[in-house]
Amino acid sequence: MNQTQLIALDWGTSSLRAYRIGHQGVVLEQRALSTGIMHLPTVTTENQQALGDKAGFELAFRQACGDWLAAAPPTPIIACGMIGSMQGWCEAPYLPIPIAINQIGKTLKTVQTSDGLVVHIVPGLIQHSTLPNVMRGEETQVIGALAIAAEQRGKHQHSVDDVLIGLPGTHSKWVRVHQHSTEPTIQHFDTFMTGEVYAALCAHTILGRTMQMDAAFDFGADTEKNTANHLAFSRGLEVAQTVAGRAGVLSTIFSTRTLGLTDALDGSGQREYLSGLLIGHEIAVLRASLEELVHQPQQIILIGDATLCARYKTALDIYEIKGATVTAKATERGLWMLAKQAGLVSANAVPV
Known part of the structure; x- marks a missing residue:
């Protein structure tokens, strides 16, 4: 457990995935639970009195990673997804696009547990237009995918100016990223x-x-x-x-x-x-x-x-x-990159 550098949570509507991450962003252990924000553990009167109005979230949090944190205090904690929505543990307001991805990790919201642990929550993104559009959780996957793609290209190859990232699923997203500037910028996205x-x-x-x-x-x-x-x-x-x-x-x-x-x-x-x-x-x-x-x-x-x-x-x-490629493990990589942006882990720690 002394290798643990970060506890990262991908907390959606129906599920919760937890990652114990070590040096250089290596995932040491991971868990999948069914305790999404709409399927939280049953709260007893005793739980309510001890943990307050958000007791269900804290119970799910403890189930997901309580033993990891007990064995490796004080480990920083970061979470993305619907946990930051109005129905979540603590609302992390949407950030408007276009936005440079290195700005997202600098605007994390925090919520404190009953025993003093601080959970850092990633904000979602909003696209203001005649028909507004939002994402929450996908921004983390985009950041992770871009980091993986940059590594795969290698240091000696030219960067790619314009990238299209597709996230098929219940609500499919198509995200356009411009990388001509120093930092990649999320310019536009569509939802289907x-x-x-x-x-x-x-x-x-x-x-x-x-x-x-x-x-x-x-x-x-x-x-x-x-x-x-x-x-x-x-x-x-x-x-x-x-x-x-x-x-x-x-x-x-x-x-x-x-x-x-x-x-x-x-x-x-x-x-x-x-x-x-x-x-x-x-x-x-x-x-x-x-x-x-x-x-x-x-x-x-x-x-x-x-x-x-x-x-x-x-x-x-x-x-x-033509030419689409599939990237795996984008969420955990994105959470690691955001933790670096926020100063939760060493800026010199390079994911592998």
């Missing part, structure tokens, strides 16, 4: 509720009635059934490029049912077709927005679940957005 809409359509509309939802589909496996599912997924991806697709996603999603009724797709094929359909519409809009840019991204990075990123990489290739 693709994952949440997919789940809602499957579970709560007539489209799901004829789907086969329990069949496992290994996106990378080469089997006859997977080949059929791949074809259904690719068929959905292509729709946004067709004449019929110009009517928009609200028009095309009903084809998930009609292709089943006409025996063009079986139950699992309908599920994969709908996934491709929604992702295809998302990538079609992304491509159109990129075509309007004066400076095209020179690097495209995907962050997230490997299987989901594989789906998105397939979609990007079909829509002729």
Whole structure:
């Protein structure tokens, strides 16, 4: 435990991931719990009296890393995600973009536990426009991905001026970063509720009635059934490029049912077709927005679940957005980088 340099938390709505990080940013140990901010431990009257109004957060915090902190006091603590929202432990107000990423770690909010520990919370970002946009947690992944990409390029290669970072998921984000200046700057981002809409359509509309939802589909496996599912997924991806697709996603999603009724797709094929359909519409809009840019991204990075990123990489290739790579462990790297910015760990400690 004497190697512990930082306790880092990725605390979202439904889950909490904890990292015990050592010298040079090496993750020594990690845990995943189901105690997101909407699923906190049950608070007893005794807990309430001892810990106060935010007792649920402190109980979850102790479950996640209490033993680590007891064995290695006083270790600095940093947290990102929905823990800093209005519904979280302590609100960390949004910072407006554009913003240089080295400014984010200098504006952490703090909350103190009942026994005097200080938790530093990363603020989210807001994009003020006619239709405002926000992120909370993704900014940390972006910072981590940029750090990993810089290391992979090496010291002797030129930096990349414009980077596009995709974060597929429940609410997919596409973040544009400009690196021409000394410090990378987050310039713009878009949000697509693709994952949440997919789940809602499957579970709560007539489209799901004829789907086969329990069949496992290994996106990378080469089997006859997977080949059929791949074809259904690719068929959905292509729709946004067709004449019929110009009517928009609200028009095309009903084809998930009609292709089943006409025996063009079986139950699992309908599920994969709908996934491709929604992702295809998302990538079609992304491509159109990129075509309007004066400076095209020179690097495209995907962050997230490997299987989901594989789906998105397939979609990007079909829509002729080439060269995307997938980055892992961006969250823990981002938390380490933010801790360095905030002076919580040594500025000379270089992550590996």
